[in-house]
Amino acid sequence: MSVNALYTDLSGYYDLMCVDIDYQTQSNAICRLHQLFGNDGTTHLDLACGTGPHVRHFIDAGYISSGLDINQPMLDIAATRCPEAHFSLQDMSHFEVSEPLDLITCFLYSIHYTDGIEKLKACITSARRALTTGGVFYFNAVDKEKIDNGLFVKHTAKQADEEFTFHSGWHYSGQGEKQSLRLSIEKASTDATQIWNDEHPMVAVSFMELTALLTPYFEVHVFEHNYETITPWDNVSGNAIFVCVKR
Ligand SMILES: C[S@@+](CC[C@H](N)C(=O)[O-])C[C@H]1O[C@@H](n2cnc3c(N)ncnc32)[C@H](O)[C@@H]1O
Structure with missing residues:
Protein backbone atom coordinates (compact mmCIF):
# COMPACT_ATOMS: atom_id res chain seq x y z
CA MET A 1 0.00 0.00 0.00
CA SER A 2 1.44 3.39 -0.92
CA VAL A 3 0.74 6.82 0.62
CA ASN A 4 -1.69 7.40 -2.19
CA ALA A 5 -3.48 4.12 -1.55
CA LEU A 6 -4.41 5.14 1.98
CA TYR A 7 -5.66 8.55 0.88
CA THR A 8 -7.19 7.41 -2.43
CA ASP A 9 -8.33 3.77 -2.42
CA LEU A 10 -8.94 3.77 1.33
CA SER A 11 -10.18 7.36 1.63
CA GLY A 12 -13.65 5.98 2.45
CA TYR A 13 -12.19 4.53 5.68
CA TYR A 14 -10.29 7.67 6.70
CA ASP A 15 -12.99 9.16 8.93
CA LEU A 16 -13.44 5.80 10.65
CA MET A 17 -9.70 5.71 11.32
CA CYS A 18 -9.95 9.17 12.91
CA VAL A 19 -13.16 8.60 14.85
CA ASP A 20 -11.38 9.12 18.21
CA ILE A 21 -9.87 12.48 17.22
CA ASP A 22 -11.51 15.46 18.90
CA TYR A 23 -11.59 17.79 15.87
CA GLN A 24 -13.87 20.28 17.64
CA THR A 25 -11.47 20.79 20.57
CA GLN A 26 -8.46 21.07 18.24
CA SER A 27 -10.24 23.65 16.06
CA ASN A 28 -11.48 25.64 19.08
CA ALA A 29 -7.95 25.79 20.51
CA ILE A 30 -6.49 27.13 17.28
CA CYS A 31 -9.33 29.69 16.90
CA ARG A 32 -8.49 30.85 20.43
CA LEU A 33 -4.75 31.05 19.70
CA HIS A 34 -5.55 32.94 16.50
CA GLN A 35 -7.63 35.43 18.51
CA LEU A 36 -4.68 35.91 20.87
CA PHE A 37 -1.85 36.12 18.34
CA GLY A 38 -3.53 36.95 15.02
CA ASN A 39 -4.77 40.02 13.22
CA ASP A 40 -8.59 39.68 13.65
CA GLY A 41 -8.99 38.48 10.04
CA THR A 42 -11.11 35.48 9.10
CA THR A 43 -9.65 34.09 5.87
CA HIS A 44 -8.31 30.59 6.48
CA LEU A 45 -6.64 27.75 4.59
CA ASP A 46 -6.15 24.23 5.95
CA LEU A 47 -3.10 22.47 4.45
CA ALA A 48 -3.41 18.69 3.94
CA CYS A 49 -7.08 19.13 4.86
CA GLY A 50 -8.00 15.49 4.18
CA THR A 51 -11.75 14.95 4.39
CA GLY A 52 -12.26 18.47 5.77
CA PRO A 53 -13.29 18.01 9.43
CA HIS A 54 -11.30 21.04 10.63
CA VAL A 55 -12.53 23.17 7.72
CA ARG A 56 -16.10 22.36 8.83
CA HIS A 57 -15.40 23.58 12.38
CA PHE A 58 -13.64 26.76 11.21
CA ILE A 59 -16.58 27.66 8.93
CA ASP A 60 -18.97 27.05 11.81
CA ALA A 61 -16.81 29.36 13.96
CA GLY A 62 -17.20 32.18 11.40
CA TYR A 63 -14.09 31.76 9.23
CA ILE A 64 -14.04 31.92 5.44
CA SER A 65 -12.24 28.63 5.07
CA SER A 66 -10.64 26.71 2.25
CA GLY A 67 -8.66 23.49 2.03
CA LEU A 68 -5.79 22.02 0.08
CA ASP A 69 -4.73 18.39 -0.29
CA ILE A 70 -2.70 16.28 -2.70
CA ASN A 71 -5.30 13.50 -3.00
CA GLN A 72 -8.51 14.19 -4.91
CA PRO A 73 -10.64 11.46 -3.22
CA MET A 74 -9.99 13.12 0.15
CA LEU A 75 -11.03 16.49 -1.34
CA ASP A 76 -14.21 14.95 -2.80
CA ILE A 77 -15.30 13.92 0.71
CA ALA A 78 -14.26 17.35 2.07
CA ALA A 79 -16.38 19.13 -0.56
CA THR A 80 -19.43 17.11 0.49
CA ARG A 81 -18.80 17.95 4.14
CA CYS A 82 -18.19 21.67 3.45
CA PRO A 83 -20.07 22.72 0.29
CA GLU A 84 -19.40 26.40 1.10
CA ALA A 85 -15.61 25.97 1.00
CA HIS A 86 -13.18 26.04 -1.91
CA PHE A 87 -10.83 23.05 -2.11
CA SER A 88 -7.77 22.77 -4.32
CA LEU A 89 -5.57 19.90 -5.38
CA GLN A 90 -2.07 21.11 -4.54
CA ASP A 91 1.17 20.01 -2.92
CA MET A 92 1.66 21.91 0.33
CA SER A 93 5.39 22.20 -0.43
CA HIS A 94 4.66 24.67 -3.20
CA PHE A 95 1.19 26.11 -2.95
CA GLU A 96 -0.39 29.30 -4.25
CA VAL A 97 -3.40 31.24 -3.03
CA SER A 98 -5.53 33.79 -4.86
CA GLU A 99 -5.61 36.33 -2.01
CA PRO A 100 -3.66 36.86 1.24
CA LEU A 101 -4.81 34.80 4.22
CA ASP A 102 -5.12 35.51 7.95
CA LEU A 103 -4.69 31.94 9.16
CA ILE A 104 -3.06 28.82 7.73
CA THR A 105 -3.41 25.53 9.63
CA CYS A 106 -1.89 22.09 9.22
CA PHE A 107 -3.24 19.50 11.65
CA LEU A 108 -2.39 15.92 12.60
CA TYR A 109 1.38 16.20 12.01
CA SER A 110 0.68 16.52 8.29
CA ILE A 111 3.47 19.07 7.87
CA HIS A 112 5.82 16.08 8.11
CA TYR A 113 4.50 14.93 4.71
CA THR A 114 6.94 17.46 3.25
CA ASP A 115 9.34 14.53 3.14
CA GLY A 116 12.70 16.31 3.37
CA ILE A 117 14.15 19.55 4.73
CA GLU A 118 14.11 21.30 1.33
CA LYS A 119 10.37 20.63 0.90
CA LEU A 120 9.71 21.65 4.49
CA LYS A 121 11.53 24.94 3.83
CA ALA A 122 9.48 25.41 0.64
CA CYS A 123 6.26 24.84 2.61
CA ILE A 124 7.30 27.43 5.21
CA THR A 125 8.15 29.88 2.40
CA SER A 126 4.80 29.25 0.68
CA ALA A 127 2.92 29.80 3.96
CA ARG A 128 4.78 33.02 4.63
CA ARG A 129 4.04 34.27 1.10
CA ALA A 130 0.34 33.39 1.42
CA LEU A 131 -0.21 35.15 4.77
CA THR A 132 -1.02 38.77 5.50
CA THR A 133 1.36 40.58 7.85
CA GLY A 134 0.41 39.46 11.35
CA GLY A 135 -1.19 36.32 9.89
CA VAL A 136 -0.72 33.04 11.75
CA PHE A 137 0.71 29.70 10.58
CA TYR A 138 -0.22 26.88 12.96
CA PHE A 139 0.88 23.24 12.82
CA ASN A 140 1.75 20.43 15.20
CA ALA A 141 5.00 18.52 14.97
CA VAL A 142 7.11 15.75 16.48
CA ASP A 143 10.80 16.17 17.41
CA LYS A 144 12.90 13.48 15.68
CA ALA A 204 12.52 14.31 10.36
CA VAL A 205 13.45 17.50 12.16
CA SER A 206 14.34 18.52 15.71
CA PHE A 207 12.43 21.37 17.33
CA MET A 208 15.68 23.34 17.45
CA GLU A 209 16.13 22.94 13.67
CA LEU A 210 12.46 23.71 13.03
CA THR A 211 12.58 26.90 15.10
CA ALA A 212 15.72 27.99 13.22
CA LEU A 213 13.91 27.51 9.88
CA LEU A 214 10.90 29.55 11.05
CA THR A 215 12.42 32.47 12.95
CA PRO A 216 13.68 34.49 9.95
CA TYR A 217 10.03 34.86 8.84
CA PHE A 218 7.90 34.34 11.93
CA GLU A 219 7.66 35.12 15.63
CA VAL A 220 7.44 31.55 16.94
CA HIS A 221 5.37 30.44 19.97
CA VAL A 222 5.51 26.80 21.05
CA PHE A 223 2.90 25.10 23.24
CA GLU A 224 2.48 21.71 24.87
CA HIS A 225 0.61 19.26 22.67
CA ASN A 226 -2.62 19.57 24.66
CA TYR A 227 -5.49 21.34 22.89
CA GLU A 228 -7.53 21.56 26.10
CA THR A 229 -5.06 23.36 28.35
CA ILE A 230 -2.84 25.40 25.96
CA THR A 231 0.26 25.77 28.14
CA PRO A 232 3.75 26.85 27.08
CA TRP A 233 6.03 24.06 25.84
CA ASP A 234 8.22 22.70 28.65
CA ASN A 235 11.29 22.38 26.39
CA VAL A 236 11.20 18.62 26.96
CA SER A 237 8.11 17.12 25.27
CA GLY A 238 8.60 15.62 21.84
CA ASN A 239 5.21 16.74 20.51
CA ALA A 240 4.19 20.39 20.33
CA ILE A 241 1.87 22.99 18.85
CA PHE A 242 3.63 25.72 16.82
CA VAL A 243 1.96 29.13 16.43
CA CYS A 244 3.97 31.28 14.04
CA VAL A 245 3.09 34.92 13.49
CA LYS A 246 4.28 36.46 10.21
CA ARG A 247 6.69 39.32 10.82
C1 LIG B 1 -3.06 12.27 8.31
S1 LIG B 1 -4.02 12.98 7.01
C2 LIG B 1 -4.60 14.45 7.84
C3 LIG B 1 -5.87 14.97 7.26
C4 LIG B 1 -6.52 16.09 8.07
N1 LIG B 1 -5.63 17.22 8.22
C5 LIG B 1 -6.98 15.60 9.42
O1 LIG B 1 -6.53 16.18 10.44
O2 LIG B 1 -7.79 14.66 9.47
C6 LIG B 1 -2.77 13.59 5.96
C7 LIG B 1 -3.27 14.28 4.72
O3 LIG B 1 -2.15 14.85 4.07
C8 LIG B 1 -2.35 14.76 2.67
N2 LIG B 1 -1.04 14.98 2.05
C9 LIG B 1 0.03 14.14 2.03
N3 LIG B 1 1.06 14.72 1.39
C10 LIG B 1 0.64 15.96 1.01
C11 LIG B 1 1.24 17.04 0.32
N4 LIG B 1 2.52 16.96 -0.10
N5 LIG B 1 0.52 18.15 0.09
C12 LIG B 1 -0.77 18.25 0.50
N6 LIG B 1 -1.40 17.24 1.15
C13 LIG B 1 -0.71 16.12 1.42
C14 LIG B 1 -2.97 13.40 2.49
O4 LIG B 1 -3.63 13.26 1.25
C15 LIG B 1 -3.92 13.35 3.69
O5 LIG B 1 -5.20 13.84 3.35
Missing part, protein backbone atom coordinates in the same frame (compact mmCIF):
# COMPACT_ATOMS: atom_id res chain seq x y z
CA GLU A 145 15.17 13.28 18.72
CA LYS A 146 12.27 12.26 20.96
CA ILE A 147 10.74 9.54 18.77
CA ASP A 148 10.32 6.18 20.48
CA ASN A 149 10.17 3.55 17.74
CA GLY A 150 8.42 1.13 20.10
CA LEU A 151 5.34 3.32 20.65
CA PHE A 152 2.17 2.62 18.67
CA VAL A 153 -1.33 4.05 18.86
CA LYS A 154 -4.07 1.45 18.40
CA HIS A 155 -7.79 1.74 18.16
CA THR A 156 -10.71 -0.26 16.87
CA ALA A 157 -13.96 0.80 15.24
CA LYS A 158 -17.02 -1.00 13.86
CA GLN A 159 -18.82 -0.28 10.60
CA ALA A 160 -21.82 -2.48 9.71
CA ASP A 161 -20.63 -6.07 10.34
CA GLU A 162 -16.92 -5.25 9.89
CA GLU A 163 -14.41 -4.52 12.65
CA PHE A 164 -11.41 -2.31 11.91
CA THR A 165 -8.17 -2.18 13.89
CA PHE A 166 -5.80 0.70 13.18
CA HIS A 167 -2.17 0.91 14.37
CA SER A 168 0.12 3.88 13.76
CA GLY A 169 3.58 4.85 15.03
CA TRP A 170 6.64 6.91 14.15
CA HIS A 171 9.91 5.33 13.11
CA TYR A 172 13.23 7.20 13.02
CA SER A 173 16.58 5.55 12.38
CA GLY A 174 18.35 8.10 14.56
CA GLN A 175 20.12 9.75 11.62
CA GLY A 176 19.24 12.07 8.75
CA GLU A 177 16.18 14.04 7.66
CA LYS A 178 13.74 11.20 6.95
CA GLN A 179 11.39 9.46 9.35
CA SER A 180 8.34 7.39 8.60
CA LEU A 181 4.82 6.89 9.79
CA ARG A 182 4.03 3.18 10.00
CA LEU A 183 0.38 2.33 9.59
CA SER A 184 -1.59 -0.85 9.58
CA ILE A 185 -5.27 -1.33 8.95
CA GLU A 186 -7.00 -4.65 9.63
CA LYS A 187 -10.55 -5.22 8.40
CA ALA A 188 -12.25 -8.27 9.89
CA SER A 189 -15.65 -9.59 8.83
CA THR A 190 -17.30 -12.93 9.58
CA ASP A 191 -15.73 -14.59 6.52
CA ALA A 192 -12.37 -12.86 5.97
CA THR A 193 -9.66 -10.60 7.38
CA GLN A 194 -7.78 -8.14 5.20
CA ILE A 195 -4.61 -6.34 6.36
CA TRP A 196 -2.90 -3.32 4.80
CA ASN A 197 0.57 -2.33 6.03
CA ASP A 198 2.21 0.88 4.97
CA GLU A 199 5.13 3.17 5.66
CA HIS A 200 4.81 6.87 4.77
CA PRO A 201 8.06 8.81 4.16
CA MET A 202 8.14 12.02 6.19
CA VAL A 203 10.55 14.77 7.13
